[in-house]
Amino acid sequence: MFYVLFFILGSVMGSFFHVVATRISNNESIITPSSHCHICNHKLRWYELIPIISYIIQGGKCRKCKEKLPLSYLIIEIVTGILYAVCYHEYGFSADLIISIIFVSILIIVIISDIEYMIILDEVLVFGSVITIIFYLILYGVDGTVYHVLDAALAFGAMYALKLLGDFMFKKESLGGGDIKLMFFFGLVIGLPLSIVTIFVATFIAFPIALFILFSRRDNMIPFGPFLSMAAILILISGIKIDDIINVIVNK
């Protein structure tokens, strides 16, 4: 029963995150104007705003101009719904559930804006970091929070060092500023060691896709942020601990 509730909550939020990512990327207000069709400006009524269901009933088209709506709308709603339900499955009703939902939500906005506009929005990462730190302060007090912030700073520093190394080796910009700032947020929530692991996991996910793009000879700019974010989400919802990874390596 709660799985369904978390799925519905996630799909509603996913639909909202798409609006947030699109509007901030275009320097528009999040609140006004109300949701509308991007082709004909037709104002959406409440029954056209139901996640997933509206899309399916309308056959993926705007009701007025019959223009096709991007499939990404539907995918984002479904994926966010699933991720919320998985967070609930992994953490139950706990403090970690709130933190994991914030983490997943912020990263979904990052993924959308980075894929569609090639930017990782500072305001989104700052908002995510601040709200997470506030929750840590409430839950664990100042002493408990310091460790998280320290991990965040170290993860940021490690990524910055990697960027300097990459810039030196490839003689061009290797990692964007957004990817480095992203590591601060990772360090804050999943800690320093697992943040480093995300870089490897992200490379692993990105590699076949990068090859495909290279061979299909399309434009060769692919943002790394979405892969980092997907890797971090996978690591968070898998509930894996750094000790598990070390054990696997040491026992081999």
Ligand SMILES: [Zn+2]
């Ligand atoms: Zn329309």
